[in-house]
Amino acid sequence: MHNVYLAQFNITYGGDRQFTYVPYSVGTVWASASNSPEVRDHFRLAGVITEKQDPEVLAQSMINPAVFAVSVYVWNVTYTLEVCRVIKHQHPSCTIVVGGPSVPDACDQWLADHPWVDVVVQGEGETAFTQVMQDLAVKGHTAPVHRAPRMRDLTQVPSPYQQGVFDQWVQDLDVNTWSINAVLETNRGCPFGCTYCDWGSATLGKVACFDQSRIREDIEWMALNRVEWVQLADANFGAFRERDAWVADQLIAAKQKWGWPRLCNISWHKSQNDHMVEIADRLIASGMLKEYTASLQSQSTTVLAAIKRRNITDQQLDRIKQLGEQRGFAIHTELITPLPGETVDSITDTMETLTQRGIKFSLFPLQILVNAEMAQPHYREKHGLVTHTHTLAEPHAWTKEQEEHVIETNTMTRTEFEQVMLMAMVLQMYNNTGFTNVITRFLHRAHQVAYTEFMRLMMLWFESRPQSVVHQHLEPVWNHVERRTTSHCYVGLWNVPQYNALCTTQRDQFYAELQEFVHHTWPHCEHVADVFALQQHSQIHSRQPSTINLTLASNLWDYVINDQPWTHTPHEHIIQSPGMPAQFASLGHFRNFNKSTGRYRTNITCQPVQSHEINQIHHAISQ
Numbered sequence: 001m002h003n004v005y006l007a008q009f010n011i012t013y014g015g016d017r018q019f020t021y022v023p024y025s026v027g028t029v030w031a032s033a034s035n036s037p038e039v040r041d042h043f044r045l046a047g048v049i050t051e052k053q054d055p056e057v058l059a060q061s062m063i064n065p066a067v068f069a070v071s072v073y074v075w076n077v078t079y080t081l082e083v084c085r086v087i088k089h090q091h092p093s094c095t096i097v098v099g100g101p102s103v104p105d106a107c108d109q110w111l112a113d114h115p116w117v118d119v120v121v122q123g124e125g126e127t128a129f130t131q132v133m134q135d136l137a138v139k140g141h142t143a144p145v146h147r148a149p150r151m152r153d154l155t156q157v158p159s160p161y162q163q164g165v166f167d168q169w170v171q172d173l174d175v176n177t178w179s180i181n182a183v184l185e186t187n188r189g190c191p192f193g194c195t196y197c198d199w200g201s202a203t204l205g206k207v208a209c210f211d212q213s214r215i216r217e218d219i220e221w222m223a224l225n226r227v228e229w230v231q232l233a234d235a236n237f238g239a240f241r242e243r244d245a246w247v248a249d250q251l252i253a254a255k256q257k258w259g260w261p262r263l264c265n266i267s268w269h270k271s272q273n274d275h276m277v278e279i280a281d282r283l284i285a286s287g288m289l290k291e292y293t294a295s296l297q298s299q300s301t302t303v304l305a306a307i308k309r310r311n312i313t314d315q316q317l318d319r320i321k322q323l324g325e326q327r328g329f330a331i332h333t334e335l336i337t338p339l340p341g342e343t344v345d346s347i348t349d350t351m352e353t354l355t356q357r358g359i360k361f362s363l364f365p366l367q368i369l370v371n372a373e374m375a376q377p378h379y380r381e382k383h384g385l386v387t388h389t390h391t392l393a394e395p396h397a398w399t400k401e402q403e404e405h406v407i408e409t410n411t412m413t414r415t416e417f418e419q420v421m422l423m424a425m426v427l428q429m430y431n432n433t434g435f436t437n438v439i440t441r442f443l444h445r446a447h448q449v450a451y452t453e454f455m456r457l458m459m460l461w462f463e464s465r466p467q468s469v470v471h472q473h474l475e476p477v478w479n480h481v482e483r484r485t486t487s488h489c490y491v492g493l494w495n496v497p498q499y500n501a502l503c504t505t506q507r508d509q510f511y512a513e514l515q516e517f518v519h520h521t522w523p524h525c526e527h528v529a530d531v532f533a534l535q536q537h538s539q540i541h542s543r544q545p546s547t548i549n550l551t552l553a554s555n556l557w558d559y560v561i562n563d564q565p566w567t568h569t570p571h572e573h574i575i576q577s578p579g580m581p582a583q584f585a586s587l588g589h590f591r592n593f594n595k596s597t598g599r600y601r602t603n604i605t606c607q608p609v610q611s612h613e614i615n616q617i618h619h620a621i622s623q
């Protein structure tokens, strides 16, 4: 018997508990190959490896490896190829087999550049890898490139979970340290062909479905093996109305019966309907889903045509938001920039419109994937794509992964790209997190100040004030394209220490500086002191009392938040805060939990002060 090792190296992240991913891609190809009698008679699975470690040490730990099979993607390709090189050096007879989305479709030059790779697997990995292993079992050698066409029938594809491919891997994990993520594949394929995506182009066409009994058993395996997160691999969950509702119910039932899996991630269908909201509603009610994410990427029809993408309509988005509000769940959207055809005005309009409609968003830089249509020279040339290489920060020194980011197009300069990323960052950092939302809504309603204009002026104001809090926040991302710190713009979204500082040590200075900016920029604006008082008490923070009565000169809260007419008579604002529950390590951790679940809310009511009380008006701002 000859030893086969499988590897699919993780990105690991997290705090006290680390997240790890079940290596589904290499597991599923081995599950198929090992179903073949020839392969079973000659090879045994000797190890499944996911954790990055010193490549020399890893290679030394392997016992007579006959085959080392890996799957590569953007977060592990450089490291994985280095491991392959070292293994080939230490174990020259080992056959190195590489598959995954980061192997170029046209791979002759790539193979020449990586002479330690013996075989490349492309297309449907189960078929291609089985052929490789059968060749090695029967003939002792195989061709350097195996490409398999799409499978139309997935009912006979064995599940790696049911085949026990991951059983030892899970047993070796310390469940108290690791939080396990697993892929649930209920169908394969995508009818769309977005030009930046390597999945749509690889699977373009009719969607093939896995057997429902397989799905049920995979979920059961996940429950029994304490999988925390399920990543649904479907490109368009909800496209199959009854079937996908059934999948959601299976997940909910497993959580109710075993307590696992606890959460899931979903890529929803691009044509949302009420039945998808019904599914999301059930998942959210069970605690399996944190929020409804609509991947828009862009709202410009020019851009959508250039990237060959279809989106949900504005009306559908509003309908989801309305249903979400009725049922108490949050809506989140995702955008990418600079997509071909997008301009600084169109993406700014999108951010402005979403913010005005109360829909939160994340803006990600456009990354080129090697097998996407966007990577082709004619496409790059047509849209004037200029890119730079971005190196990922990793906590080890063996290799560094790199990503190719677009920084300029025919319709957006790199300076504009830089501004757009900063605009998204400050909107998310200050407005979406509740530090400026009352101020900006007031200025928008009372003085027609666009949210994006507020942020643009704010950045200008603080750029020349190096001691200010905002300047210090923005310092790492001024000139981020040139300094290659673009990733800080979106990593900042989850920056717990920064959030904690704004809630505690920086809080007074931040609001004093911001108030000075507002006074200076809109000198005729009245009620600024009231607006800032309301802003500071509307957010759960470290010094907030459980109840506070704030008497203001108008019905400010109802005017700003509830769109009621502005009444210029004294109103008492009663603010009741749930405070931060003890189980959270800090306000930042609490906020990350609460932003999507919305479970803990500050309750604010506003009522006119009775005439006999007017003489006693006072601003009970601090207690």
Ligand code: SF4
Residues within 6 Å of the ligand: 190, 191, 192, 193, 194, 197, 198, 199, 200, 201, 235, 270, 309
């Ligand atoms: S981005 Fe999503 S919808 Fe578009 S091709 Fe890729 S998988 Fe399909």
